[in-house]
Amino acid sequence: MAGLPTDADSVDSADSAHGADDLAAAIEALGDRLAEARAGVTGAFIGQEQVVNLALSTLLCGGNGLLVGLPGLGKTLLVDTLATVMGLKSNRIQFTPDLMPADILGSEVLDRKPDGTREFRFIGGPVFCQLLMADEINRASPRTQSALLQAMQEREVTIAGKHRPLGAPFHVLATQNPIEQEGTYPLPEAQLDRFLVQINLDYPERGTERDILLATTGIEENKAYQVFTGHELLEAQTTLRRMPVGESVVGAILDLVRACRPDDPSAPEAVRGAVAWGPGPRAAQALMLMVRARALLDGRLAPSVGDVVAMARPVLSHRMALSFAARARGESLDAVIDAVLTGSVRIGTAA
Numbered sequence: 001m002a003g004l005p006t007d008a009d010s011v012d013s014a015d016s017a018h019g020a021d022d023l024a025a026a027i028e029a030l031g032d033r034l035a036e037a038r039a040g041v042t043g044a045f046i047g048q049e050q051v052v053n054l055a056l057s058t059l060l061c062g063g064n065g066l067l068v069g070l071p072g073l074g075k076t077l078l079v080d081t082l083a084t085v086m087g088l089k090s091n092r093i094q095f096t097p098d099l100m101p102a103d104i105l106g107s108e109v110l111d112r113k114p115d116g117t118r119e120f121r122f123i124g125g126p127v128f129c130q131l132l133m134a135d136e137i138n139r140a141s142p143r144t145q146s147a148l149l150q151a152m153q154e155r156e157v158t159i160a161g162k163h164r165p166l167g168a169p170f171h172v173l174a175t176q177n178p179i180e181q182e183g184t185y186p187l188p189e190a191q192l193d194r195f196l197v198q199i200n201l202d203y204p205e206r207g208t209e210r211d212i213l214l215a216t217t218g219i220e221e222n223k224a225y226q227v228f229t230g231h232e233l234l235e236a237q238t239t240l241r242r243m244p245v246g247e248s249v250v251g252a253i254l255d256l257v258r259a260c261r262p263d264d265p266s267a268p269e270a271v272r273g274a275v276a277w278g279p280g281p282r283a284a285q286a287l288m289l290m291v292r293a294r295a296l297l298d299g300r301l302a303p304s305v306g307d308v309v310a311m312a313r314p315v316l317s318h319r320m321a322l323s324f325a326a327r328a329r330g331e332s333l334d335a336v337i338d339a340v341l342t343g344s345v346r347i348g349t350a351a
Contacts, residue, residue: 024301026239031299033236034060037227038297040085044224045078046215047208054199054314055082055173057293059131062237063196063286064152064172066137066187066318073201075175079133082173084224086233089167091126092133095140101147105157122159127151130167130230134174138184145191148172152194169233189277189321196286197311198318243292244302252308253291257284259340260316270339274326279319286315312337 034056041052055078058065067075076092083090093104106125112118126132127148137145151157152172156165174195177184204212215222228236258264261278262271271278290311291303317333 023239023242027243027296027301028299030236030239031296033227033232034297035299037085040225040227041078041081043222044081045074046212046222047204048074048201051078051199051201053294053297054197057290057297058173058196058199059086059169059171059233060236060240060293060296061196061286061289062169062171063289064174064194066192066195066198067173067175067201068178068198069175069201070203071177073203075201076133076135079131079173079175081224083131083133085227086131087226087229088130088169088171088233089230090131090133091129092135093126094135095137095144097139097141099140099144101144104144104147105151105159108160120160122162122164124164127157128164128166130169130171132170132172134172136177137174138176138187140185142185142188145185145187149191149194152191167230169230169237192318193280193282195318197290197314199314240289240292240296243295245288245292246302246304249291249303249305249308250288252305253284253287256308256312256340257287257316259343260320260337268340268343270336270343274322274331274336275333276321276323279316283316283319287311290315309341312341 038052038056041056042049045052055065055067059082067078069075079092080090082088093099102125104125104127106123106128108120108122110118111121132151134148137148151166151170155168155170156163158164176187203209255266257279259266259268260271260275260283261267262275264278267275267278287308291307294307294311295301295303313334316337320333320336322331322333322336
C-alpha cells in the first residue's frame with residue numbers, strides 16, 4: 001500500500017492522538033476484512049463486480065443506495081446477500097400502489113389493560129431494523145414514498161409526536177424499475193438526493209450468465225456467510241471518515257460538482273444547454289465519502305483524483321435533471337457528466 005499523504009497535502013489529517021501509523025494499520029486491516037466481505041457477496045451474487053463494490057461502499061459510507069434495473073437481474077438477491085455478509089438485521093417491504101405510510105413506520109393501537117383502562121401502545125413497522133430493503137419503491141404513491149424521508153436522513157421517525165430512533169447502523173437499499181414501465185411513480189427530487197449513489201444493474205455478459213445458470217440450477221447453491229457485525233460496520237464507517245484526503249482530490253470534487261450546475265460560471269456549454277438543475281452540496285459530501293470507500297476496497301490508504309472520475313456517474317446522475325429540450329434531443333445525463341469530466345483540465349488529465 002502507498003503511504004498516507006502528509007499533513008501538508010491533506011485536508012482531513014489523521015487523528016493526532018493515534019498517529020498516522022495506527023491509522024494506516026487500521027485502514028489496512030479494514031481493507032482485508034472488506035476483501036473477505038466482497039468474496040462472500042460475490043460467492044452468492046455472481047458477476048457484476050462494479051455493482052457489488054458500489055453496494056459495499058454504500059454501507060461502508062453509512063449511506064443509502066438506489067438499485068435501478070429491470071426485474072429479474074438480482075437486485076433482491078444482492079440486498080439479501082449483503083444483509084447476511086454484513087451481519088445486519090434486515091426487513092423487506094414490497095412497495096405497491098395501495099401501501100400506506102403506517103405499513104412502513106408502524107402505528108399506535110388502543111389496548112385494554114387488566115384493570116379495564118385503555119392506553120395506546122406503539123407497534124413498530126418494518127422500518128425498525130438495520131438494513132431495510134424497499135423493493136420496487138417507485139410502485140408506491142408519493143405519499144408512501146415520503147414516509148422514508150426522515151428515516152433516510154435522520155435515522156429516526158416521528159410518530160404521534162414522539163421521536164423513535166431506528167437501528168444502528170441503519171441503511172435503506174431501494175430497488176427501482178425503469179420509470180418507463182407501467183405502474184411506476186417517479187421519486188421526488190428530495191428523496192433521490194438522500195440516496196448516496198444510484199447503482200445501475202444491466203444484463204450480465206454471456207460468460208457471467210453461464211456461471212449463474214450453472215450455479216443456480218443444481219441441487220446446491222452457494223450460500224452467503226457472515227463476515228461483519230453491525231458494531232464492526234459502525235467502526236468501519238468511523239475508520240473511513242478518518243482517511244485523509246489530499247487537496248487535489250478535494251479540489252476535483254468541488255470542480256466537478258460546481259461545473260454540473262447550469263447557473264455556475266464554471267459550467268461548460270454541455271451543462272448550460274442540457275441541464276435543468278444540478279447537484280447540491282450533498283453530492284460533494286457523497287463524493288468525498290465514496291472516493292474514500294473506493295480507495296479502501298482497492299487496498300489504498302488514500303483516494304486519488306481518478307476515484308473522483310470513477311464515482312462521478314453513480315453519485316451525480318440521480319441528482320441532476322435534463323431540460324425538456326435536451327430530452328427531446330435524446331441527450332443523457334451520463335453523456336453530460338462525461339463531457340464535464342473530459343472538459344475539465346484538472347479532472348480529465350488525472351483520469
